[in-house]
Amino acid sequence: MRIISLASGSDGNMTYVESEKVKFLVDIGLSCAEAVKRLKLIDVQPEEIDAILVTHEHNDHIKGVDAFSYKYDKPIFAHKSVWDNLKFKLIKTPSKNRRFFETDTFNLRDVVVHAVEVPHDVPCFGYCFENNGAKISILTDVGHTNDRILDSIRGSQLVYLEANYDKTMLKEGKRYPLALKHRIAGGRGHLSNDESALLIKYLVESGSRQIVLSHLSRENNTPDLAYSYIAEKLRDYGIIEGVHVKIDVASPNPGTMFKL
Ligand SMILES: [Zn+2]
Ligand SMILES: [Zn+2]
Incomplete structure (x- = not known):
């Protein structure tokens, strides 16, 4: 793929x-x-x-x-x-x-698609794609994670994973009204850098080797912050970026083409 x-x-x-x-x-x-x-x-x-x-x-x-x-x-x-x-x-x-x-599962020709329901403020699904032993997952707009979601994406070599906001930037930012801040940080909003780092820990332990941090907020995160914050959190878990896992950051512009 x-x-x-x-x-x-x-x-x-x-x-x-x-x-x-x-x-x-x-x-x-x-x-x-x-x-x-x-x-x-x-x-x-x-x-x-x-x-x-x-x-x-x-x-x-x-x-x-x-x-x-x-x-x-x-x-x-x-x-x-x-x-x-x-x-x-x-x-x-x-x-x-x-x-x-x-x-939850259907085929698009030679690709098996698994739809993964995720908690968001409207019905929302992530997707896993499997073909020839390769597994890729895309998971954004996730209010919170749970074992069911982790089980669905477990074993993906490559995961596009939401890292929407930095908690401090969201809390201290002046532009968003309080209700919106609560929506974003709530259980049916988006994943923070912290939540993303914890999920990456589990993913790396299940064999994931490439993560692409995705769906970053323009207001409440930056690519450098998401990358460095998450890399540091992973170090606390004993996971070294560049050794145990490679982390890229997706931007509003076209990114890297991955081949599996
Ligand atoms: Zn979105
Ligand atoms: Zn959304």
Whole structure:
């Protein structure tokens, strides 16, 4: 499989995944035109995309989904509970392209997809992809983690994991109203750098060797802070970045293409 983050963070999220037999996007939180531009940077034409998988209805994940699906006649996959709200936002998409799944596992040609329900303030799913012994997970917009989530992503060689906010920056920041701060830090909001570090510890112990810190808040985190804070936390757990695990940070711009 090959995978690349084409956009990550508060302003839009989009990840491209391909195997030998299928090419798909996880979320299109950019305009359709911008999504197409970014696909062309990696020599992928929009017509080649087989499917769009949606995590949840927030605009930073679906901004361009309706237009892209409509323009290029592409199916959109989301869990039935996500579609319950999505159907009012994706109004151009004809019913034949509104694909919902109710089971946790389904196939996109040669890729086995596991949908992982995560606590967020609307129905929301992470995804794991398995193909030829490789396992990749994408987990963002996670209010809190639990054993079920960890069990689902365990054994992934590569994990795109939310590190949304630094606790102090969120607490002391002047721009967000208190209610929003509570929403972000609450059990149905987002993962902090601390929570992300603890999950990475478990992931490394289960064999993960590459983590990409994702969905960083523009207001309440920075790439340098997320990286250094989490690397230091991991050191406390006896895990050395660069030795036991490699950590990258996804940005609003296209990142590294990983091959597994
Ligand atoms: Zn989001
Ligand atoms: Zn969200």
